[in-house]
Amino acid sequence: MKTPLLFLLLLLLWAPRPAAAQRRDFAGLYAAQRRLQLDTRREADSLHFYVRFADGSVLRRGHPLRLAAWAGYEAKRPLWQDTVPRLGRRIRPAGAASWVEFSLPAARLRPGQVLSLHCGPADEAAAGPDGAWLLLTPERLGRAFILTDSVGDPLLRPFIHSGEAVRVDSYGSEQPVTAKLYSTAGFAAALPPMADPATQPPAPRTLGLLDSLFFRAGQELRLRRPGLYALRVGDAPRPLALLVEENEFPALKTADDLIRPLIYLTTSAERQKLYNAPNPKHAVDDFWLSIARDNQPVARQLIRTYYGRVADANRLFSAHKAGWMTDRGLLYVVLGPPEAVYRTATEERWVYRGTERGTATYTFRPKPSTFAPEHYELVRRPEHELLWYAAVEQWRKALTAPTAR
Numbered sequence: 271m272k273t274p275l276l277f278l279l280l281l282l283l284w285a286p287r288p289a290a291a292q293r294r295d296f297a298g299l300y301a302a303q304r305r306l307q308l309d310t311r312r313e314a315d316s317l318h319f320y321v322r323f324a325d326g327s328v329l330r331r332g333h334p335l336r337l338a339a340w341a342g343y344e345a346k347r348p349l350w351q352d353t354v355p356r357l358g359r360r361i362r363p364a365g366a367a368s369w370v371e372f373s374l375p376a377a378r379l380r381p382g383q384v385l386s387l388h389c390g391p392a393d394e395a396a397a398g399p400d401g402a403w404l405l406l407t408p409e410r411l412g413r414a415f416i417l418t419d420s421v422g423d424p425l426l427r428p429f430i431h432s433g434e435a436v437r438v439d440s441y442g443s444e445q446p447v448t449a450k451l452y453s454t455a456g457f458a459a460a461l462p463p464m465a466d467p468a469t470q471p472p473a474p475r476t477l478g479l480l481d482s483l484f485f486r487a488g489q490e491l492r493l494r495r496p497g498l499y500a501l502r503v504g505d506a507p508r509p510l511a512l513l514v515e516e517n518e519f520p521a522l523k524t525a526d527d528l529i530r531p532l533i534y535l536t537t538s539a540e541r542q543k544l545y546n547a548p549n550p551k552h553a554v555d556d557f558w559l560s561i562a563r564d565n566q567p568v569a570r571q572l573i574r575t576y577y578g579r580v581a582d583a584n585r586l587f588s589a590h591k592a593g594w595m596t597d598r599g600l601l602y603v604v605l606g607p608p609e610a611v612y613r614t615a616t617e618e619r620w621v622y623r624g625t626e627r628g629t630a631t632y633t634f635r636p637k638p639s640t641f642a643p644e645h646y647e648l649v650r651r652p653e654h655e656l657l658w659y660a661a662v663e664q665w666r667k668a669l670t671a672p673t674a675r
Contacts, residue, residue, distance in 0.1 A: 294343065296611040296618075299403065300602070302582040306387065306402045309424040312414045313441045316373040320416065320424045321387065321402070326368030329361050333390050335370060340384045343403070343613040349383065369423070381408045382615075409643065415440040415487060415503045417512065429513040429520070429588050433494045436512075438503055440487035445504035447485050452477040452498045454513075457591040459533050460600035463632060463648055464655035498590055498641060511641040513588055520584030520593070522577055525550035531580045531594050532557070534604050535665050562668045575670050579603045589642035597648035601632060604661050618646055630657050 305328070308321045323329055335357050338348035354360065354372045362369040379385070388401035404410070417425040420435040430436055438447050456477070461470065477498070485491055493499060493514045500509035517523050522531070528551065529544045540557075547553035555569075562569035580594045583602045587593030594603055601608070601620060608620035618634045632654070634646035664670065 293612055296343070296403065296613050297608055298401075300586055300607055300611065302578075302585070302607070306389075307426045308387065308402050308404065309416050309426055310404070310410060310413070311416045311439075311441055312376070312412055313373065315376050317376050317379060317411060318373045318441075319371065319387075321370045321372075322364075322424070322426060323368045323370070323389070324366070326361075326363055326366060328389050329357070329368050329370070331390075335372075335387065335389045336392070337374070338386045339379065340386065342382075342615050343384055345384075348386075350378070364423070376411065379406050379411060381406055381411060407643070409508050413506070413510075414442060415445070415506075415510075417501075417510070420490075427585070427588075428511060429515055429584075430493065431519065432496055432514055432516050433492050435490050435492055437490055438487045438501065440503055445487040447487055447489075447504075448502045449483040449485070449491075449493070450479060450500045450502075450509075451481040451483070451493075451495060452500065453480055454496075454498050454591055457595060459530070459595045460597045460648070461650065462534075462654075463601070463650055463658050464652050465650055467650065500641065508643075509640065511590060513590070513592070515592070520581045520588070522580060525554065528554045528577070531577070531603065534600065535662055561666060565668075568668055572665070572668060572670060576603070576665070579606065582607075589645055590639070596645070598634060598646055600648070604658075604665070617649075630654075 303324055305324050306321065307324070308319060310320070311318045321335075329335075334353040336351065336353055338351045340348050354370065357370065360370045360372060362371075383406045385404045385406060386401055387404075390401075416439050418437045418439045419425055422437070422439070425436065438445075461467065480497060481495065483493075487503060493512075496514050496516050499512045499514060501512055502509040517527065522528050526545075529541055532541055532544070532554075536557075544550055544553045544557060555573075558572050559566065559569045562572060580603055583596075583599035584593040586602070587596045587599045589596070593599045598620075605622055609623050610621040612619045612621070616635065618636075620632045620634070622630045622632075633649040635649060637645050637647045639645055
């Protein structure tokens with residue numbers, strides 16, 4: 271009887287062990303051009319979803335639009351799973367993109383849960399890189415209006431251009447809307463990742479009110495004065511922030527706009543010299559050309575990469591101020607998109623594996639505010655100093671930090 275027992279023991283030893291569950295990587299949510307964007311509006315006892323696929327052909331591959339509710343970002347198993355019924359009938363083409371609308375009973379959704387959407391094979395639904403993940407906050411579950419563009423499509427961005435037409439589309443009875451304009455002049459660019467915030471001058475606790483406007487939901491609105499607007503619809507408990515920018519935002523074109531993001535690579539004396547130049551825009555070109563040692567193709571590549579990242583950061587992270595000025599925008603511009611992003615309810619970690627000193631991890635913690643409900647602050651540490659200066663030196667020597675994705 272010993273032989274069978276020994277045989278069983280050998281089988282147990284040699285049997286392949288189940289692979290450890292991989293951590294869900296959310297880096298795909300910070301791709302420059304998101305493949306899937308969404309907004310929601312509360313409508314009676316339902317939450318209505320507006321989903322935009324940048325590549326509408328994804329919906330024509332025969333895969334269902336999969337939904338899942340999770341207890342949190344780290345949950346291994348969903349609380350429930352479903353698919354959007356009659357998907358083909360819900361698709362509305364819009365050029366190369368496509369829209370899909372559907373509703374879910376509000377009773378199925380709870381604050382604190384995370385909802386995932388994915389159109390693809392079932393085994394990719396929880397992977398995270400190409401889908402959309404939505405944290406269900408009380409404000410999200412209760413907001414009965416959306417912002418739309420001039421043709422009535424959801425805006426899907428927290429900024430508009432000066433004079434651009436926008437509407438507040440409210441569910442139910444027509445609602446009054448108050449728009450309060452605040453100056454953004456007091457907002458500063460993010461501090462370096464090793465700076466001690468306690469040594470910096472305190473940020474102003476209140477914003478200066480510049481103007482108040484009154485209109486009604488459904489009315490076309492053209493906000494011509496740049497700044498930060500707080501839109502309050504009816505008696506909603508929380509306003510919605512809308513950044514009004516000039517020129518070609520999120521891209522930058524004017525000399526001042528091009529000089530300001532150089533704060534991450536230059537000294538104050540260098541920037542002042544650029545501002546004081548007879549032709550500041552030419553001075554910016556000369557700055558990059560000097561870094562490239564008069565190699566024009568290299569200078570052009572540096573300009574495209576740096577300001578391309580600034581524009582991408584503006585698309586991804588703008589809220590109460592331009593995205594490049596935020597903590598996440600700081601790393602995105604100088605280091606590039608993160609190679610991996612791990613989320614929990616209390617933090618978000620960005621991982622860069624291709625640095626000169628090995629793997630670098632930066633931790634952000636959520637710090638929502640009235641104007642920036644999805645705002646994250648970087649946990650600044652002294653040990654980030656060497657990595658930071660090494661990354662800046664790459665730019666100053668025309669050795670552009672590699673783009674992760």
